[in-house]
Amino acid sequence: MRLAAAGELTLLDQLKRGFREKSRDLVLGIGDDCAVIRPADENMLLTTDMMVEGVHFDLRWTTPYQLGFKLVSVNVSDIYAMGGRPRFMLLDFAADKTFEMKDFKRLFDGVRAGLKKYGVSLVGGDISSAGKLVLSATLVGYASRPVTRSGARPGDLIYVTGSPGDSACGLMLLKKMKKRIEIERRANPDIKPDAGLVATLGWKTVLPLVKRHLMPSAVRPDRYAEAATAMIDISDGLLMDLSRICKASGTGARIYAENIPVSPEMRRAAAYLKTDPLEPALSGGEDYELLFTAPEGKFLGATCIGEITARGMQLVDAAGKRKNIGPRGYQHFSA
């Protein structure tokens, strides 16, 4: 069945039933003109992110479930990047009338899985027809002490969680495979060997990379927020997002190529793709890892990659040679 046959009110009723919740802080969820939230003691955080078919995702290699899950992660990541705790979400959904009802349901299954993972309640939304699939989510969170981008000071060390570039590398692999990999079906999917790159690289290399792109997990800031002077999540590439911290803080930065954490999977895939692994690690987007600055210290799960300076951005190579660099990353509307 297609959406056209279901009608908007039926879809809304389905959502109302599927996302009904009761909790102490939620007075009224989906179904009235507004959701009603009880007052809280902490500062409130607000963020919104949009995902547009053909721009942010390609349904040839993204399942509706993955898309729904990713939409939640992407928004949660912005709350985490402020050291916050995500709590409520609103979701606008637009799709063509020919969009299949089962895909609609799977997409909201993915949303539900994401909400459960992060402890978020869906409290409102809007549904419309449109030529392309467009998703827009707004997330409400809380933080007693929000960590902004503007608190970095010269001498602070720069840290990154996980291994940046995995997502961009996963996307490169998906663009070559041009097919869906239903990683959401089970923990360790038993997907048949592929004639092409999977036969060469093996699923153990391919899966973590494509998973990072298709179903990224937002990184909890708990271990870092207390000490961090500035924090951001990597959505547009490490350099681009580091330059945002520098711009907001009025500082520069120096990072060391040798210190950039590169996952073994990404190193193997980059060799196969004949790409310098440093390229996706520095400029690849959609990692949703955390990038933060702190005066000093060791942080579990995070790697020190450089330090904040007074001005400019420099990359130091393995031989100790300094190179001035600018932010690089993906921009919508760039010519």
Next chain:
Amino acid sequence: MRLAAAGELTLLDQLKRGFREKSRDLVLGIGDDCAVIRPADENMLLTTDMMVEGVHFDLRWTTPYQLGFKLVSVNVSDIYAMGGRPRFMLLDFAADKTFEMKDFKRLFDGVRAGLKKYGVSLVGGDISSAGKLVLSATLVGYASRPVTRSGARPGDLIYVTGSPGDSACGLMLLKKMKKRIEIERRANPDIKPDAGLVATLGWKTVLPLVKRHLMPSAVRPDRYAEAATAMIDISDGLLMDLSRICKASGTGARIYAENIPVSPEMRRAAAYLKTDPLEPALSGGEDYELLFTAPEGKFLGATCIGEITARGMQLVDAAGKRKNIGPRGYQHFSA
């Protein structure tokens, strides 16, 4: 210049500058991972509404300015419908790369005019490319005692503000004229007489109707919220939205055709369009008037149109004859 030549970051920078604000309750506005809002004592209201080109608006007879203004009004109306006070907005914007920079600016001029009118601050957003123009806004408001849809009780009287149907009738006129009327340029636009329907009806009839459709004002609930047992704004037609109050409250309703307020402009235009004025008044959408129930009383600016009953929905005609009616209104995805 087109958006493609400007680049996403330039657009974001423009917005950051154009919407910079300081106020006691706003710790951090546009420009970080999240906006930061100081805790409040009242219940918080959350609502979101989307507007999609070709579905919710037609750029042949809607200027970008009008669109931006209407997006704010539509969302504010949902906050007002709960008896609330709108305060913060987030806005997602997607458009084709060929979208003109001057139209982008005019659209945000309209948004700014709407924000100023209602005392709302823009605190976040996202920008993307897309095939069609898609706008999605989330509004945050406050209410000490939110008025829901579910509090109507048999015996309550039903009230509507203003004159419903004006917006739908205005849209019918615009569909015939198929051109833009820049009502935002001045208070009383001096538009040249039109060969067609304007020559017959006159601007004094046409303007209030098309204005109600293109640049609706949300209706402040202050006079009604205290006494109202249930309230909703008319977005999908009086009958449809009344049926929502009835469904949520577990009641029925009886309304009197004679009591439905019909504006003289709408009566004249309906005659010209050979339409029964009761049709747009009962089923026309996008009025953003308030529909509420209250035990009794007189409310300035609102008309009593009937009463809440135990079950069913009935329309009583001028001769006193009762007719059972169902909700009628526009549904997305309806076949």
